[in-house]
Amino acid sequence: MKHISEISIDEACGLRALLFDLDDTLLDHGKLTEAAYSALFRLKESGLVLVAVTGRPSGWAEILVRQWPIDGAVSENGAVLCSLVDGRLDIVADGADAARRSALLEVVATIRARHPELVPSDDVEARRTDFTFDVGEHDHVGATVVARVCATARALGARTTVSSVHLHVTLDGSDKASGALRFLSRCFGWDPTEAVNRAAFIGDSDNDEACFNAFRTTIAVANFRGRPTLAPRFSTSEAMGAGFAEAARAIVSRRNQGRNPSVANGQ
Numbered sequence: 001m002k003h004i005s006e007i008s009i010d011e012a013c014g015l016r017a018l019l020f021d022l023d024d025t026l027l028d029h030g031k032l033t034e035a036a037y038s039a040l041f042r043l044k045e046s047g048l049v050l051v052a053v054t055g056r057p058s059g060w061a062e063i064l065v066r067q068w069p070i071d072g073a074v075s076e077n078g079a080v081l082c083s084l085v086d087g088r089l090d091i092v093a094d095g096a097d098a099a100r101r102s103a104l105l106e107v108v109a110t111i112r113a114r115h116p117e118l119v120p121s122d123d124v125e126a127r128r129t130d131f132t133f134d135v136g137e138h139d140h141v142g143a144t145v146v147a148r149v150c151a152t153a154r155a156l157g158a159r160t161t162v163s164s165v166h167l168h169v170t171l172d173g174s175d176k177a178s179g180a181l182r183f184l185s186r187c188f189g190w191d192p193t194e195a196v197n198r199a200a201f202i203g204d205s206d207n208d209e210a211c212f213n214a215f216r217t218t219i220a221v222a223n224f225r226g227r228p229t230l231a232p233r234f235s236t237s238e239a240m241g242a243g244f245a246e247a248a249r250a251i252v253s254r255r256n257q258g259r260n261p262s263v264a265n266g267q
């Protein structure tokens, strides 16, 4: 991985969007710092489309798109798209029908019966398409147990995704990359080739794998704990929100240099 300060002027100026994970990327253990929040404004001023791409609930996304300087949110690991259209909330949740929810809750009941030590996450009521267990936010569940629960879920026909805080169980087929591409197509009309070349992604963990694989400009904050097969192209020195702000400064600086070559030449 190269340090984010090594991103070229051409690559930074070619970007039209920054997609970002929330937990342990923009947020520090769930908290939004002043530096990270300010960075969103600087990125927006630089002309970038900003989209949160998170495993967090669609109920959270509804608040974020109303309040933050962002263009939308892809939540529940790609299953739910959320934006404002003419100031009104626009939600796309194709996999949120009652029959699928009922089938999911049957799977969850079986998992809980086999793994009674698991605790649901405290944001589970704000979700439309998945069910989540707390494995690192307030409760800490070992990797062996997490792997066992994932195997149980998969044997029951469900998909699982693990972030630094949650274990997600879903019957939806989306992942963060497919959700982000659907969002960029729906809201901006970008085809997938344009989207993967013009949108950068910044994240920290295994549930970011699809985006690290899909997008050309990928950035890992210093606390990145993804599997070694993942290869984000850039990294930051700082962790979490400070790392996000560091990446934002580097991208905005390069874009400014591209617009004003005399800055790049040190004149």
Ligand SMILES: [Mg+2]
Residues within 6 Å of the ligand: 021, 022, 023, 024, 025, 163, 164, 203, 204, 205
């Ligand atoms: Mg994360």
